[in-house]
Amino acid sequence: MKKTSLVIYGLVLLIALFSCSKKDSAGINDLQYNLIKYEKQSEGCEGLREDNCAKIKIEFPQITDYENSEVKDKINNSIKLLYSMDQNADPDSINFNKEMDDFINDYEEFISEFPDAFQSWFIEKTGDVRMNRANIFSLDYMEYSYTGGAHANTYVTFKNYKLTDGEEITLDEIISPSKQNELTKIGEDEFRKLKELTLETDLGQAGFWFENNQFYLNDNFLITDSTLVFYYNNYEITAYAFGPTELIIPFVKIKSLVEDNSLIKPLLE
Numbered sequence: 654m655k656k657t658s659l660v661i662y663g664l665v666l667l668i669a670l671f672s673c674s675k676k677d678s679a680g681i682n683d684l685q686y687n688l689i690k691y692e693k694q695s696e697g698c699e700g701l702r703e704d705n706c707a708k709i710k711i712e713f714p715q716i717t718d719y720e721n722s723e724v725k726d727k728i729n730n731s732i733k734l735l736y737s738m739d740q741n742a743d744p745d746s747i748n749f750n751k752e753m754d755d756f757i758n759d760y761e762e763f764i765s766e767f768p769d770a771f772q773s774w775f776i777e778k779t780g781d782v783r784m785n786r787a788n789i790f791s792l793d794y795m796e797y798s799y800t801g802g803a804h805a806n807t808y809v810t811f812k813n814y815k816l817t818d819g820e821e822i823t824l825d826e827i828i829s830p831s832k833q834n835e836l837t838k839i840g841e842d843e844f845r846k847l848k849e850l851t852l853e854t855d856l857g858q859a860g861f862w863f864e865n866n867q868f869y870l871n872d873n874f875l876i877t878d879s880t881l882v883f884y885y886n887n888y889e890i891t892a893y894a895f896g897p898t899e900l901i902i903p904f905v906k907i908k909s910l911v912e913d914n915s916l917i918k919p920l921l922e
Contacts, residue, residue: 707760727819811875
């Protein structure tokens with residue numbers, strides 16, 4: 654009985670150790686973050702898009718705790734620049750309260766000069782963390798704004814950072830350059846499925862503006878725990894009326910292209 658108990662105990666221990674190694678390979682880290690929010694509106698502004706009203710909202714993630722303080726500061730500064738009106742500023746000099754005041758003041762000057770304009774201005778800059786596993790910290794950024802013109806503008810961009818050094822991740826660090834032609838082919842297959850195009854359909858005749866009429870993957874990509882997401886903004890590959898394109902490529906489709914040194918390799922295990 655004693656021997657049997659020892660065998661069972663040993664098996665339980667092995668299972669526990671295996672489970673721990675699986676958990677470690679999933680890439681749980683100790684990074685913590687909060688959402689920072691700024692908001693301001695002009696007088697008499699009850700809703701976000703009231704006529705003769707201006708409102709601005711800025712909301713973005715900032716890392717509050719991470720074992721490497723240099724990496725934490727580097728990523729936080731990069732995010733602040735992304736959300737700032739002046740993306741060439743020194744991160745330490747960025748003052749979001751002043752930027753909001755300037756926006757409201759510009760609107761009030763406009764209304765003073767053109768009292769019959771009867772229009773609202775608004776800017777929403779929002780985003781959230783989309784990935785925080787292994788050595789990857791990813792987020793999305795969306796700007797929705799209107800300061801006059803035919804319609805409001807929407808812009809989306811993605812950022813993926815390495816938690817080893819705080820640098821942005823390039824596509825080469827995910828898929829080897831030697832295999833990116835294959836990645837593009839997979840991307841085009843998914844694009845044609847998304848847009849309900851046959852393999853024979855000419856992209857240009859279908860209304861898309863790819864250079865030399867050849868499909869390509871852009872640099873605006875997001876890493877999630879199971880997909881690569883490529884985002885084409887308004888006017889990038891087609892007319893405004895057709896809207897933006899969010900192209901999702903599941904890891905299962907590209908697993909054969911992922912080499913051992915790829916940053917997403919731990920996510921596939």
